[in-house]
Amino acid sequence: MAGTGKTTLIQRLNHFTSESCATAGSDGGATAGLRAYYVNMDPAVADVPFAASIDIRDTVDYKGVMTQYRLGPNGSIMTALNLFATKIHQVIDIIERRREELDVVFVDTPGQIEVFTWSASGQLITEAFAACFPTCIIFVADACRCANPQTFMSTMLYASSIMYKLQLPLLIAVNKTDVVKPTELFNWMRDPDSLSDAVRQQKGFAASLTESLSLFVHEFYQGIRTVAVSAITGEGIPDLFAALEAAQEQYATEFLPLLKARVAANEKREAAKQSKMIARLEKDMAAAAV
DSSP states (O other): OTTSOHHHHHHHHHHHHHHHHHHHHHTTSSSOOOOEEEEEOOTTOSOOOSOOSEEGGGTOOHHHHHHHHTOOHHHHHHHHHHHHHTTHHHHHHHHHHTGGGOSEEEEEOOSOHHHHHTSHHHHHHHHHHHHHSOOOEEEEEETTGGGSHHHHHHHHHHHHHHHHHHOSOEEEEEEOTTTSOTHHHHHHHHOHHHHHHHHHTSOSHHHHHHHHHHHHHHHHHTTSEEEEOOTTTOTTHHHHHHHHHHHHHHIIIIIHHHHHHHHHHHHHHHHHHHHHHHHHHHHHHHHHHO
16 A cells, blocks of 8 residues: 555665675675566656666656546556556566576555556456466555554455455565564454454444454454565565565465466356357358358
8 A cells, every 4th residue: 555665665675685696696606696576567656766677667658648648646547557558468578588587576566556456457467477477465564554453454454355356375564663563463463352452442433343344354364474574674574585485385386276277267268259159150151151
């Protein structure tokens, strides 16, 4: 979500991976370090503070789209993504050719959660990556905001809905731990009773709703991998990479078979549709011959 430090976290990851490669080289090259590739998918960002090898702004003019189609900010971002999605096969091809040279690819998406996650172009872009590479969604949460039980529950609902929508491994990166330690947040994730105790200290219908949701959604979000990080200090970044390795294994064992099944089902439906059209054409041709 906007304001959680998502792009700043990507900047920290860029620094971490660059430093990893530099250290590996100075040590004589025993290991290659973390060879990373960065893609900026936010057309409205004024400045990209990391080394983006592919930048949507090189292809689509956000302000030009806004002027040409008379759109607002969110509509312009969505239209820019729609235009870029028509070229996503070229992006995949570029990364595919460098597959042996890379360990990880990070894609920084627009902060407006509804613009990317719930749009057709966002779904298409995500599925294009997931079909070719082990793919994980990193949901960046704000430790300061999540100190409030209602905001915590809203964040968990967002994270769970994204995993349900995209059907890919999801990792929650709780950012800004240099400001607030997310100890209480992790307690709430593990123990719904502790969240209920915190909610009861507040008043109003929102408190009752939060308590009801916590009992209902807890079984869903308690299994999501969560790491505490700081985009400013770099705290927790090694833990994030360890969680990504685990998510890669989860992708291969749990999500890839589902993805292959969906692809096979789509191909089967498409083949049935083609067969039906051919049969109809043959019938029309036979009728015309008579």
